[in-house]
Amino acid sequence: MSGAAAASAAPPRLVDPFGRAIAYLRLSVTDRCNFRCVYCMAEKMTFLPHAEVLRLEELDRLCAIFVGLGVKKIRLTGGEPLARRGVMTLFQALSRRLRARELDELTLTTNGSQLVRYADELAACGVKRVNVSLDTLDPAAFAAISRRGSLTDVLAGIEAADRAGLKVKINAVAQKGVTEDCAVPLIRWAHGRGYDLTFIEVMPLGDVEGEWSQRFLSLAELRADLAQRITLAPTPYRSGGPARYWQVEETGGRVGFITPMTHSFCDSCNRVRITCSGRMVLCLGAEAAVDLGKVLRESDDDRDVEIAIREAVAQKPKGHAFGSSEARAPRASARPISLTGG
Ligand code: SAM
Ligand code: SF4
Numbered sequence: 001m002s003g004a005a006a007a008s009a010a011p012p013r014l015v016d017p018f019g020r021a022i023a024y025l026r027l028s029v030t031d032r033c034n035f036r037c038v039y040c041m042a043e044k045m046t047f048l049p050h051a052e053v054l055r056l057e058e059l060d061r062l063c064a065i066f067v068g069l070g071v072k073k074i075r076l077t078g079g080e081p082l083a084r085r086g087v088m089t090l091f092q093a094l095s096r097r098l099r100a101r102e103l104d105e106l107t108l109t110t111n112g113s114q115l116v117r118y119a120d121e122l123a124a125c126g127v128k129r130v131n132v133s134l135d136t137l138d139p140a141a142f143a144a145i146s147r148r149g150s151l152t153d154v155l156a157g158i159e160a161a162d163r164a165g166l167k168v169k170i171n172a173v174a175q176k177g178v179t180e181d182c183a184v185p186l187i188r189w190a191h192g193r194g195y196d197l198t199f200i201e202v203m204p205l206g207d208v209e210g211e212w213s214q215r216f217l218s219l220a221e222l223r224a225d226l227a228q229r230i231t232l233a234p235t236p237y238r239s240g241g242p243a244r245y246w247q248v249e250e251t252g253g254r255v256g257f258i259t260p261m262t263h264s265f266c267d268s269c270n271r272v273r274i275t276c277s278g279r280m281v282l283c284l285g286a287e288a289a290v291d292l293g294k295v296l297r298e299s300d301d302d303r304d305v306e307i308a309i310r311e312a313v314a315q316k317p318k319g320h321a322f323g324s325s326e327a328r329a330p331r332a333s334a335r336p337i338s339l340t341g342g
Contacts, residue, residue, distance in 0.1 A: 013070035014309065016316040024271040025071045029059060029087055030079040031276050035111050036147040037133075039173055039202045042209055043147065052277045054293055056086055060093040062274065062296060065305050067097055072104040075131075079276065082114035088121055095125035109133065109171070113149060115157030119164035129167040132158055135175065136182035137189055145178070162193070170197045176217040183222065184229050191253030198243050198256030219257040226255075272313070280309065282316040290315070 014022035032047050033040075054062070063074060074094060081087055097103040106125065112132040115122075122130065134154060136142050142151040161168050170190045172179070179199070190197040201219055204212040223246070226232060231249035238245070243256030273281040278293020290312035295305050 014313050016313050018316070020270055020316070021070070022270055022272055022313055022316075023071055024073045024075070025063070025066050026075045026077055026271060026273045027059065027063065028078050028274065028276045029056075029076050029081045029090065030084040032083055033078060033080040033111070034083050034113060035080065035149040037111075037149075037173075038145055038147065038210065039175065039208060039215060040206070042207055048277055052293075054276060054278050054296070056084075056090045056093075058278070058293070058296055059090055059276075061302075062278065062292065062305070063094060064097070065302050065309065067102050068302075069306065069309065073107070074103060074105070075107045075109060077109040080111050080114070081108050082110050082118050088118065088125070091122060091125040091127070095127075098126040105129075107131065110157075111146070111149065112154040112157035112161075116153070116160045119157070119160040119166060122161075123164040123166055127166060129169065130161050131169045131171050132161070133171045133173070134158075134186070135172045136178065137185050138182055141178055141182060145175070158193075168193075168195045170195050172197065172199050173202050174199045174217045174219060174222050175202060175215050179217055179222060180225055183226060187226075187230065187248060187253070187255055188251060191248060191251035194253075196239075196245075196254050196256060198258055200258040201261040203260055216261065218261070219259050223257065272316070280312045282312065288315055 016022065030053065035041075036043055036045065063071075066074075076087075076090070078084070091106070094103065094106050098106055106127055107129050108122070108127065109131040110133070112134065115130070115132070119130075132154070134142075135145055137151070139151045142149065142154075158168055170186070172183075172186060174183075183199070187197055199219055199222060201217070202212065202215050223232065230251075232246040232255070233249065235245050235247045235254065237254060239256070241258070242260075243258045245254045245256045247254055274292065275281060275289075278291065278296055279289040280292045281289045290308060292305060292308050292312070295308045299305065
C-alpha cells in the first residue's frame, strides 16, 4: 500500500467534543500497592478480584488499539505499577511500539520502592523518564504517610534510576501540617540532584480515612510560605502537563505546582485514563466511565473496541467536578485514585 493510501486507511484520530485531540493514555496496570498512603488508600483496602483485572496481553491489545487511534504517549501507573507480577512483559511489548516509532514516549509513575530491581530493565525498554512520588525526606513523616513504605528503599530506587540513565521527576502531594516543614529540604535535595519537583494539591478521591479538608493545603498558601524562605520567580516553562513552574533562585532548579482544587487546567487536557479492569475514565474528577474491558473480552474484533472508545471520548467532560474552594470540601469521585492512577 502506498504511504498516501495507508494514511487514508488509518482510522480518524480521537478528538473530543471540545476539539481536544487525545494523544496521551494513562493506564493503570494494577489497583494494588505495597504502600497505603493516607490520602490514596484506606488502611484496609478492598482490591478488585483478580478475574476483573485485565491480563497483561489484554492491556497490550488495548494499548495497540489506542496507538492506532493516534495516542503517542503512554504512562503506566496504578496502584504501584512495578508491584504487578510480570509487568516487564508489558513494558517489553510497548517498547517494540517505541522502536517502530508508533509511540513517542513510554513512562511510568511509581512510588520508587521497586526501582532497584527494575531501573535497568526499564531503561532497556526505552523508558527515558520516571515520575517518583516522594512527599518528604523525613523518615518518620514518610512512614506515617505511606503507612508501610521504607524511605531507604525509595531513595535507593531513585539512585538506581539515576544510574540507569532515567530522568527522574519527583511528585509530592501537599499536605497541611506536613509539607510546610518538608518542602524546602525536598526542593534543595531534588534540585541538588538535578530533578524537577512538582507539588500537587490533594484531591478528594475514594474512601480514605480522615477528612480531606483537614489534609488540604492550597498551593497558593504553600507558595506564599515558601516565598518567605526561598526566592521563587514565575517561568513560562511547560512540561506538557498541567503544572505551572517557578524558578528557585537559590538552587537554579524548577518547582511545579499542580492545582486541581483551586484552578482548572482542563482546557488543554489531551488525556484519557484506563483502569486496570479496562474502564475508560474520561476525567479523574468525574464519575463518567465506559467499560472497554467488557467489549475487549467479548469481541476479538478491534473495531468493536474502537467504536466503544469513540463513544467514550464523545462523553469527555469539559472540565472536572472538583469544587473551587476549600469551603466546599467536595468529594468528586468515590473511585479511588489507585484504580485510575495519578
Ligand atoms: N503508586 C504510584 C505512585 O505513588 O507514584 C503510582 C500511582 S499513585 C495513585 C499516582 C500519584 O497520585 C502519586 O504521585 C500520588 O502521590 C498521587 N495521589 C494519590 N492520591 C492522591 C490524592 N488524593 N490527591 C492527589 N494526588 C494523589
Ligand atoms: Fe500506593 Fe501510589 Fe497510592 Fe501511595 S499513592 S498508596 S504508593 S498507589
